[in-house]
Amino acid sequence: IVIVIIAVVLGLTLRQNRSEFESTFLSRCEKFNQYDCKKVWGAFQQAYVNKDPCKVPVEAYDPLIAAALFKPQCNRMMFWSKTKDVVHGFTEKRDCFVTLEDTLLGSVLDGLTWCGKEGSKDTFTNGCPGWSDCENNTVRSFWIRASAAFADVACGDVTAMLNGSINTPFNPTSIFASVEVPRFIASRVKNLNVVMVIQKNNISNCTDPSLKNLTQTLDTGITFSCKDVSESRIQECGAKPEIACGACW
Numbered sequence: 290i291v292i293v294i295i296a297v298v299l300g301l302t303l304r305q306n307r308s309e310f311e312s313t314f315l316s317r318c319e320k321f322n323q324y325d326c327k328k329v330w331g332a333f334q335q336a337y338v339n340k341d342p343c344k345v346p347v348e349a350y351d352p353l354i355a356a357a358l359f360k361p362q363c364n365r366m367m368f369w370s371k372t373k374d375v376v377h378g379f380t381e382k383r384d385c386f387v388t389l390e391d392t393l394l395g396s397v398l399d400g401l402t403w404c405g406k407e408g409s410k411d412t413f414t415n416g417c418p419g420w421s422d423c424e425n426n427t428v429r430s431f432w433i434r435a436s437a438a439f440a441d442v443a444c445g446d447v448t449a450m451l452n453g454s455i456n457t458p459f460n461p462t463s464i465f466a467s468v469e470v471p472r473f474i475a476s477r478v479k480n481l482n483v484v485m486v487i488q489k490n491n492i493s494n495c496t497d498p499s500l501k502n503l504t505q506t507l508d509t510g511i512t513f514s515c516k517d518v519s520e521s522r523i524q525e526c527g528a529k530p531e532i533a534c535g536a537c538w
């Protein structure tokens with residue numbers, strides 16, 4: 290009897306986990322009109338279900354990207370690296386910029402962990418490999434694929450917030466440096482403007498040598514600019530809608 294009870298409780302917990310993930314996915318998705326969320330969920334699942342969670346290549350998410358196309362938002366696209374909180378603190382309050390996490394797929398999966406298992410058709414949220422446990426893990430491959438798709442549609446003036454409180458604001462191993470910047474093409478992107486977020490104890494700014502690598506990676510024809518902006522100014526601009534987007538920095 291004890292074993293049966295344990296089995297039932299365990300079974301219910303797993304089922305609940307699975308449906309909880311699916312309902313989070315669907316309810317976040319339904320905030321966006323124009324998408325068939327059931328279809329998007331199906332395309333999402335096929336990427337990792339019934340697979341070893343360390344053997345999900347980036348391309349496994351191609352059908353998902355095709356099902357939930359990113360719309361170009363010229364002059365409003367915002368990229369970031371090691372500045373997630375300050376960027377989203379700002380974009381949450383103002384309409385000036387769109388980040389990956391404001392798009393359908395980015396907002397649906399932001400903060401979530403998921404994976405499949407060989408021989409199972411379920412989605413698990415526990416026991417999934419961490420970001421650097423193996424290269425081709427479910428979550429990491431998704432963010433690389435989604436970031437690539439978001440960068441592919443970048444156009445006009447593009448903005449990126451980098452962190453002035455770390456040694457290498459433009460880090461070659463980051464998604465921004467390794468996946469996004471190489472996909473900006475001069476025929477679509479006019480200028481890349483880096484906003485260097487400066488806190489009290491900043492150790493880098495727009496003169497940082499890592500930005501040299503950035504300008505060297507940029508497709509010829511895309512101009513580059515960089516502005517040191519204090520974190521408090523970014524917060525102020527987020528809080529004051531009367532400041533025009535273009536006057537924030």
Ligand code: AVW
Pocket residue numbers: 367368369370371372373388389420421432436439462463464465466469
């Ligand atoms: P990031 P990126 N463990 O701030 O340039 C767990 O370094 O790479 O900026 N999660 C991780 C790890 C890790 N070691 N490293 C990265 N992540 C996840 C998409 C985590 O969710 C947007 F369009 C972290 O918050 C940006 O322009 C996120 O990756 C660009 O890619 C970003 O790590 C930011 O990627």
